[in-house]
Amino acid sequence: MDTLSRAGLSGAAVNELREEILEGRLTQGERLSEVSLSTTLGVSRAPIREALLHLEQEGLVVSLPYKGASVVTLSQQDFLELSTLRISLEKLAWARAMERVTPEAITDLNAIIADMQFAVKSDQKAKLVRLDLDFHERVFIMADHSRLYTAWTAIKWQVALFLLARRVKVDDYHNIIVEEHAELIEAILKRHDPAFEQLIDVHIGSGYGRLSTIV
Amino acid sequence: MDTLSRAGLSGAAVNELREEILEGRLTQGERLSEVSLSTTLGVSRAPIREALLHLEQEGLVVSLPYKGASVVTLSQQDFLELSTLRISLEKLAWARAMERVTPEAITDLNAIIADMQFAVKSDQKAKLVRLDLDFHERVFIMADHSRLYTAWTAIKWQVALFLLARRVKVDDYHNIIVEEHAELIEAILKRHDPAFEQLIDVHIGSGYGRLSTIV
DNA sequence: GCGTAGTAGATTGTCGACAGTCTGCAGATT
DNA sequence: AATCTGCAGACTGTCGACAATCTACTACGC
Numbered sequence: 001m002d003t004l005s006r007a008g009l010s011g012a013a014v015n016e017l018r019e020e021i022l023e024g025r026l027t028q029g030e031r032l033s034e035v036s037l038s039t040t041l042g043v044s045r046a047p048i049r050e051a052l053l054h055l056e057q058e059g060l061v062v063s064l065p066y067k068g069a070s071v072v073t074l075s076q077q078d079f080l081e082l083s084t085l086r087i088s089l090e091k092l093a094w095a096r097a098m099e100r101v102t103p104e105a106i107t108d109l110n111a112i113i114a115d116m117q118f119a120v121k122s123d124q125k126a127k128l129v130r131l132d133l134d135f136h137e138r139v140f141i142m143a144d145h146s147r148l149y150t151a152w153t154a155i156k157w158q159v160a161l162f163l164l165a166r167r168v169k170v171d172d173y174h175n176i177i178v179e180e181h182a183e184l185i186e187a188i189l190k191r192h193d194p195a196f197e198q199l200i201d202v203h204i205g206s207g208y209g210r211l212s213t214i215v
Numbered sequence: 216m217d218t219l220s221r222a223g224l225s226g227a228a229v230n231e232l233r234e235e236i237l238e239g240r241l242t243q244g245e246r247l248s249e250v251s252l253s254t255t256l257g258v259s260r261a262p263i264r265e266a267l268l269h270l271e272q273e274g275l276v277v278s279l280p281y282k283g284a285s286v287v288t289l290s291q292q293d294f295l296e297l298s299t300l301r302i303s304l305e306k307l308a309w310a311r312a313m314e315r316v317t318p319e320a321i322t323d324l325n326a327i328i329a330d331m332q333f334a335v336k337s338d339q340k341a342k343l344v345r346l347d348l349d350f351h352e353r354v355f356i357m358a359d360h361s362r363l364y365t366a367w368t369a370i371k372w373q374v375a376l377f378l379l380a381r382r383v384k385v386d387d388y389h390n391i392i393v394e395e396h397a398e399l400i401e402a403i404l405k406r407h408d409p410a411f412e413q414l415i416d417v418h419i420g421s422g423y424g425r426l427s428t429i430v
Numbered sequence: 431g432c433g434t435a436g437t438a439g440a441t442t443g444t445c446g447a448c449a450g451t452c453t454g455c456a457g458a459t460t
Numbered sequence: 461a462a463t464c465t466g467c468a469g470a471c472t473g474t475c476g477a478c479a480a481t482c483t484a485c486t487a488c489g490c
Contacts, residue, residue, distance in 0.1 A: 008443080008444095008480095009443080009444075010443085010444095033470090033471070033472095034471075034472070035470090035471075035472095043444080043445090044444060044445045044446070045444095045445085045446090045472090046261075046443080046444055046445070047443080047444070047445095049265075049472090049473095050264075050268065050443095053265065053268055057272055059362070065451090065472080065473090066450085066451050066452060066471080066472055066473075067451095067452070067453095067471085067472080068471065068472065081360055081361060081362045081363070082362065084307060084311075084360070084363075085307065085360070085362050085363050085366065088303045088304065088306070088307045089303065091303070092299060092300065092303045096299075145296055145299070145300070146296060147274070147296045147297065147300050147369070147370060148296070148299075148300050150369060151300065151366045151369065154362070154365060154366065154369070155362060223473080223474095224473080224474075225473085225474095248440090248441070248442095249441075249442070250440090250441075250442095258474080258475090259474060259475045259476070260442090260474095260475085260476090261473075261474055261475070262473080262474070262475095264442090264443095265473095280442080280443085280481090281441080281442055281443075281480080281481050281482055282441085282442080282481095282482070282483095283441065283442065283482095
């Protein structure tokens, strides 16, 4: 991870708050008062403020001057933005990852797919989402492009929030996720497969079709 | 601008420090001590820390825990990263801008080109760089995609730093910049010109060829 | 002389308190 | 009754001081 390497208290606050948002204990739109957070987490306001700035950069929190921070409320429009930008970023990531792939990386990716299969069987939906994002995370790391990775982290947790909040129909998500990621690995093994861009369009963009009505 | 709307002191510090970095008064690699900055700018460390976090997000500053912040040092590798990511972002931006273009926006863009011509004649190199970035800035705004715009701002000032630091050969930059931007406007007027992606590859990617040896 | 432990200085991380700003309600005015 | 004004409370923005950490120099041992 990225934020784990940050300084102690603010980094810990980031991880704690992010988990609470992703798991729904902090609902979308909920006010995030600095003082209440500082008393709850047992630290002063300084690391809390820094944590909120970081979460704002990750798109999980929105804040206005003198009006405080709130958990982001993601709309269908936001999901469209996330999908279109993600497609652009992933195309670049995969193109570069193809040129830098190692056998060990493929082994890791296949291990994730194996975990996915288990998660599907045992119906662990949250775990499945984490594996999905972890899979793509490794591709972005493989791409060896620090700014591309930064751009990815700026939308990663918003995508996670959308998937975890069940605002996407997950019925077929279960059924196709293993197969689609396996196809992506095949594409990467071919190295210069020109069809990978179309594959990404389908893989990421298919979320449009799975976009359900607002919960 | 974006940061002008931020709260007073930290936002002002961001703008002040960014200008000093872009104009070279703060050289690349220079240490940025919080206390010395706070005494220099006449504010306490709190807004300075916030400003440094913001500048780190913009890629103009790098910082390590307990080791402090420094002005970023951009290498040729960094320029390659900036160019490849920027091409991805601009392709998405132009595709969307084409669908949303208004006559007023075209007027604004042509006004910028007119200013460019004047800047070229009067040999105002820094002004020319600003106009170049302002041109693209407006396209990203036209794209009406908040996360794409955020991704753009995360690399925008690094691109500016590269161009302003004269680490790119600017001889032909002067000669072709007006013509290339005029071509981009023509492409946007055609709305669904499929050749615009290639145009962007050339326009942004040509920086590779202009990349000079390290100063 | 060279390497290493210790220490002093400087710098960042954190804290609690004060100042500036927003929000909602109470009361006055028309 | 409706609207405006002023106030009270809560919250964010800022500040100065203390704690934790890093760094570079010094002194010691070999």
